[in-house]
Amino acid sequence: MPTNKDAEMRYRIIDRCLSNRLRKYTIYDLVNEVNRQLLDLQGKTVSKRTIQKDLEELTFRPYCAPIESYKGPSRMHYIHYADDSYSLYNNDLSVKEVQTLQSVIDMLGRFRGSTTHAWLEEVLSNLEYRFGVKSDTKLVIAFEENEQLQGLEHLSNLIDATLHHQAIELAYEPYGKTKRICPVHPYFMKQYNGRWFLLGLNSEKRRIETYALDRIKEVKSLAEEFIPNEGIDFGAYFEHIVGISVPYDSLEPIELILRFSEKRFPYVSSKPIHASQKLLSTPCTISISVIPTPELTQQIFSFGPDVEVLAPESFRSEIAEKIKATYNLYQTV
Incomplete structure (x- = not known):
């Protein structure tokens, strides 16, 4: 393979061109395409002679690429790989x-x-x-981003620790509580509602815990043998979860039945609360299979009087008690 990075970049572009069975390339087409991509990627171009040398080099060892030239109908000479299945870099991307x-x-x-x-x-x-693909500098998609969110300076270190199986020590300060030191074996990172969270094994408590990045004050490497993730599928882990909180006392999902007002129901139909959401035969009524979490409760309350919890009775009673507590707050004004 080439020792020169610029040459390797040209070789890759040439390889993609010669591997393309849907287009024919003359030497001029090849020069134009290579220069188009080089200009975009590196801000410079090369001469026709450079490309001709590249083609010649690729036919010799160690490449031995089956490059050949043939005459087309209009007496133009085209360049391609003699073997239609050949690719110098074995790039199997469709x-x-x-x-x-x-x-x-x-x-x-x-x-x-x-x-x-x-x-x-x-x-x-x-x-x-x-x-050989480059990002488009023109913004056509807007993402929700909170530039004032704390803890983002730890994001890259936490990703590195997660990828490289490095135990870490977190200085963690939950809301309204004192700062504590947590030995963590990081397994998974998840974004929810504009915030980032780390999930990992707390080696002292021997359980999976969730850490909000905006509550992390410091991250240090820990001289402790990494405890690998023993088969936890985080896709399944969050299958029945709305939000990020995973309760320790109950991991059994409930069949939650909700009835919405006529004006709110189209919104819920087009933007499901959860992937398990089903429309029931009763008008404006849905069911979801979820594990109750604080985020689920918050989302239900966000609908205000436009939603009623029909079942199960235990969760309905829990919501009713919270509504009463909220109502009582306003009675003291």
């Missing part, structure tokens, strides 16, 4: 996958230049270099 990758790079590219997302620069550069 056209659809390349398009998806481009979309991902475009989406992540909007975070470039932010000190809290500096770790993305290396990731994006590697993707662009490896696949």
Whole structure:
């Protein structure tokens, strides 16, 4: 493989062109395409002679690429791989996958230049270099982002620790409580409602705990052997959860039945509360299979008088008690 990074970039572009069975390339087409991508990726171009040398180099060892030239109907000479299945870099990405990758790079590219997302620069550069696709600088998608949110400076370190199985020590200060030191083996990171959370094993309490990044005051590496995740599927872990809180006392989902007002029901139908949401035969009524969490309760309260909990009776009573407590607050005014 080439020792020169610029040459390798050209080789990859040439390889993608010659592997494309849907288009024919003359030497001029090849030069134009290579320069188009180089200009976008590196801000510079090369000469026709450079591309001709590249093609010649690729036919020799260690590449031995089966490059050949043939004459087309209009007496133009085209260049391609003699073997239709050949690819120098064995890139098995389909056209659809390349398009998806481009979309991902475009989406992540909007975070470039932010000190809290500096770790993305290396990731994006590697993707662009490896696949020759570059983020579009024109913003066409707006993301909800709270620039005042605390704790984002820890995001890259926590991602690194999670990926590299590094035990860490967190200085953690929950709302209204004193700061505590937590030995954590990080397993999973999740964003919810504009906030980031780390899930990991607290090696002192021997249980999975959730840590909000905006409550983390300090992160340190811990000289402790990493305890691997023993088969916890976090996709299934949150299957019956609205939000991020996982209760320790009950992990059994309930069948929650909710009835909405006519004006609110279309909104809930188009934006389900949970993936398990089903429309029932009773007008404006849905069911969801969930584990009760504080976030679920908050979401139900966000609908105000437009929703009624019909079942189960235990959860209905719990909501009713909270409504009474709220009502009593206003009676003292």
